[in-house]
Amino acid sequence: MTLKYEIVKTYKKSRLGKLYTHHGVINTPAFMPVGTCGTVKAMLPESVESTGAEIILGNTYHLMLRPGADLVEKMGGLHQFMNWHKPILTDSGGFQVMSLKGLRKISEEGVRFKSHVDGRSFFLSPEESIHIQYQLDSNITMCLDECTPFPATYDDAKKSMQRSMRWAKRSKDAFINRDGYGIFGIQQGSTFRDLRLESAKLLSDIGFDGYAIGGLAVGEGQEKMFEVLDYAPEVLPVDKPRYLMGVGKPDDIVGAVTRGVDMFDCVMPTRSGRTAQAFTEYGPINIRNSRHKEDPRPVEAACDCPLCRNYSRAYIHHLQKCNEILAVMLLSWHNIRYYERLMQGIRKALGEGTFDEFVKEFYQKQQQGDIEEI
Amino acid sequence: MTLKYEIVKTYKKSRLGKLYTHHGVINTPAFMPVGTCGTVKAMLPESVESTGAEIILGNTYHLMLRPGADLVEKMGGLHQFMNWHKPILTDSGGFQVMSLKGLRKISEEGVRFKSHVDGRSFFLSPEESIHIQYQLDSNITMCLDECTPFPATYDDAKKSMQRSMRWAKRSKDAFINRDGYGIFGIQQGSTFRDLRLESAKLLSDIGFDGYAIGGLAVGEGQEKMFEVLDYAPEVLPVDKPRYLMGVGKPDDIVGAVTRGVDMFDCVMPTRSGRTAQAFTEYGPINIRNSRHKEDPRPVEAACDCPLCRNYSRAYIHHLQKCNEILAVMLLSWHNIRYYERLMQGIRKALGEGTFDEFVKEFYQKQQQGDIEEI
Numbered sequence: 001m002t003l004k005y006e007i008v009k010t011y012k013k014s015r016l017g018k019l020y021t022h023h024g025v026i027n028t029p030a031f032m033p034v035g036t037c038g039t040v041k042a043m044l045p046e047s048v049e050s051t052g053a054e055i056i057l058g059n060t061y062h063l064m065l066r067p068g069a070d071l072v073e074k075m076g077g078l079h080q081f082m083n084w085h086k087p088i089l090t091d092s093g094g095f096q097v098m099s100l101k102g103l104r105k106i107s108e109e110g111v112r113f114k115s116h117v118d119g120r121s122f123f124l125s126p127e128e129s130i131h132i133q134y135q136l137d138s139n140i141t142m143c144l145d146e147c148t149p150f151p152a153t154y155d156d157a158k159k160s161m162q163r164s165m166r167w168a169k170r171s172k173d174a175f176i177n178r179d180g181y182g183i184f185g186i187q188q189g190s191t192f193r194d195l196r197l198e199s200a201k202l203l204s205d206i207g208f209d210g211y212a213i214g215g216l217a218v219g220e221g222q223e224k225m226f227e228v229l230d231y232a233p234e235v236l237p238v239d240k241p242r243y244l245m246g247v248g249k250p251d252d253i254v255g256a257v258t259r260g261v262d263m264f265d266c267v268m269p270t271r272s273g274r275t276a277q278a279f280t281e282y283g284p285i286n287i288r289n290s291r292h293k294e295d296p297r298p299v300e301a302a303c304d305c306p307l308c309r310n311y312s313r314a315y316i317h318h319l320q321k322c323n324e325i326l327a328v329m330l331l332s333w334h335n336i337r338y339y340e341r342l343m344q345g346i347r348k349a350l351g352e353g354t355f356d357e358f359v360k361e362f363y364q365k366q367q368q369g370d371i372e373e374i
Numbered sequence: 375m376t377l378k379y380e381i382v383k384t385y386k387k388s389r390l391g392k393l394y395t396h397h398g399v400i401n402t403p404a405f406m407p408v409g410t411c412g413t414v415k416a417m418l419p420e421s422v423e424s425t426g427a428e429i430i431l432g433n434t435y436h437l438m439l440r441p442g443a444d445l446v447e448k449m450g451g452l453h454q455f456m457n458w459h460k461p462i463l464t465d466s467g468g469f470q471v472m473s474l475k476g477l478r479k480i481s482e483e484g485v486r487f488k489s490h491v492d493g494r495s496f497f498l499s500p501e502e503s504i505h506i507q508y509q510l511d512s513n514i515t516m517c518l519d520e521c522t523p524f525p526a527t528y529d530d531a532k533k534s535m536q537r538s539m540r541w542a543k544r545s546k547d548a549f550i551n552r553d554g555y556g557i558f559g560i561q562q563g564s565t566f567r568d569l570r571l572e573s574a575k576l577l578s579d580i581g582f583d584g585y586a587i588g589g590l591a592v593g594e595g596q597e598k599m600f601e602v603l604d605y606a607p608e609v610l611p612v613d614k615p616r617y618l619m620g621v622g623k624p625d626d627i628v629g630a631v632t633r634g635v636d637m638f639d640c641v642m643p644t645r646s647g648r649t650a651q652a653f654t655e656y657g658p659i660n661i662r663n664s665r666h667k668e669d670p671r672p673v674e675a676a677c678d679c680p681l682c683r684n685y686s687r688a689y690i691h692h693l694q695k696c697n698e699i700l701a702v703m704l705l706s707w708h709n710i711r712y713y714e715r716l717m718q719g720i721r722k723a724l725g726e727g728t729f730d731e732f733v734k735e736f737y738q739k740q741q742q743g744d745i746e747e748i
Binding site for chain 2: 037038039041042043044062066067071074075081082083293294296306310311312314315317318319321322324325326328329
């Protein structure tokens with residue numbers, strides 16, 4: 001419980017902030033590339049850093065299975081192990097474990113589950129999750145919670161949320177305070193306003209360094225998600241960062257910042273890089289499409305990443321056709337740079353008080369689509 | 375026919391040289407990483423350059439199929455297309471086409487073949503190969519030849535070699551002279567001394583910028599290859615570079631330099647990078663081996679590549695276990711750096727007149743093997 005958060009400026013519901021950690025400052029609103037197994041897929045850490053990313057996310061579930069938290073600790077922690085020396089946030093492992101339908105059993109104490117890799121049996125409790133995140137040397141530890149499936153009945157959502165809140169308390173109690181390290185609580189309550197309020201109240205009574213909004217981006221769709229975000233962030237403590245887990249597409253992020261969210265993570269930029277999709281200010285393109293075959297233009301004229309500075313669409317199309325790893329490397333890099341440029345643009349507009357204009361232009365360009373003429 | 379070659383120093387049969395091209399100087403003995411489809415697999419061109427590589431090899435066969443030589447030409451040539459601005463040598467396509475057993479038909483005119491990608495029919499003649507290499511803007515064009523299979527009878531080897539020599543003449547005639555661009559002939563003759571001599575004589579009568587030694591590293595084994603190399607290089611013109619195609623393992627290269635060879639190419643460093651093998655001065659290791667699982671040491675203490683500077687064997691082992699692309703990226707980089715460091719060591723020793731000592735130490739360390747103690 002010793003992460004300092006400074007709100008530099010507010011703009012309607014949106015906030016420009018700085019989160020101070022032992023491994024450096026994170027300017028918010030911030031996007032965190034995902035480094036599931038101790039690597040942001042197909043990227044060198046220095047390349048991730050060059051995109052402007054100031055924090056990445058590590059997955060407790062994957063790392064506890066391979067290579068194991070004991071080994072990471074022995075190797076000096078996750079920063080040292082993976083050669084990423086800026087801040088790291090780790091999730092609790094809960095989301096992945098809950099998804100292991102048929103391979104897991106939930107009780108009040110925690111979750112018993114079998115590894116998807118080799119079938120070994122593990123037990124994850126709030127205390128164990130916090131301990132593993134400690135071993136990983138995570139700057140931002142997340143509480144173990146239950147991500148309520150969507151849709152859920154009111155009663156199920158309530159029971160699930162209340163257990164998550166009991167686990168939040170146990171997580172907080174298990175967390176060892178260190179300077180520049182902190183723990184975030186996770187709001188649940190599905191799409192029910194009073195449950196979101198109750199969850200926020202219970203979490204703020206416990207007291208955390210930041211608050212995540214959980215249980216969204218699980219199939220409810222953007223409209224429903226924005227409905228929840230119209231009230232869910234602002235009931236959380238105003239002086240702490242708010243983190244929308246697992247979100248999302250560029251327009252999800254812009255819409256969520258408008259509604260007061262400060263932090264995001266998503267596998268989309270790297271996953272899309274592996275399926276030939278590139279994000280651009282004029283919407284996503286798929287480089288596999290034959291219209292790019294002889295196109296000498298860069299993927300995105302306004303982008304300063306290596307893909308856009310040094311290569312034609314024709315070349316990336318060719319690499320993709322030949323299943324060359326370099327296509328994945330360059331597209332992942334471009335997509336993370338796209339996300340980080342988006343966040344830089346958001347922060348600049350918030351700082352200059354021009355966020356409404358920024359949002360308007362963002363949507364205009366996204367709707368305009370990629371220009372096909374050469 | 376306008377590549378300048380300067381022999382800086384000789385040491386017994388070995389030579390230290392400089393080959394001047396339109397895209398820069400190549401210090402010999404030189405190793406050329408292979409960029410089959412217009413990319414050195416899993417490497418950014420700036421990373422390839424950082425290893426010390428001064429020239430790469432492109433494959434005419436692969437590039438003529440995908441994306442096609444017309445497109446590469448339209449995009450400004452291969453250097454521009456793939457963002458590699460140092461010299462490029464292209465092979466003739468002959469080796470790959472000849473390997474398409476059942477899909478190709480050889481005549482005096484050339485080779486009719488079907489693409490392994492989509493079955494389209496192509497015709498490759500000496501003239502067509504030279505034209506494609508012109509379209510690719512290759513600095514060093516290779517003659518179309520027939521790589522005589524091993525083993526071959528004397529008569530078959532003779533007939534095959536003599537056709538290759540007729541094709542060499544046609545290749546040379548089709549080559550358009552440009553400053554800083556050149557064409558190499560290819561010696562054939564299998565393992566028959568008088569055929570190698572006859573081939574060398576015929577080629578030097580035509581006159582080339584350099585001479586390759588073809589038809590080796592095709593299954594004859596190192597001992598047999600060295601037997602041929604005991605006489606084959608020195609019958610080629612002394613004032614031109616000699617290139618041993620498709621070779622090889624580190625000790626093949628050291629042995630071939632000793633016998634008067636100046637240039638090499640091989641897929642081994644990148645291919646090994648994709649199968650978890652790392653070359654080291656103490657011999658190759660496979661990082662998949664469980665003995666590396668908790669090893670905090672770098673792959674090679676003496677190496678200055680990103681893999682060795684920034685990561686433990688334990689980390690690379692972990693990446694490999696998780697099939698992470700970063701493992702391939704880092705191992706390919708390391709292996710190319712290993713090869714380029716080897717060439718730098720060879721050139722340094724030749725320059726200082728200490729090549730015998732270099733060779734002795736090289737073999738001692740290779741035989742000693744990787745030290746397991748931590």
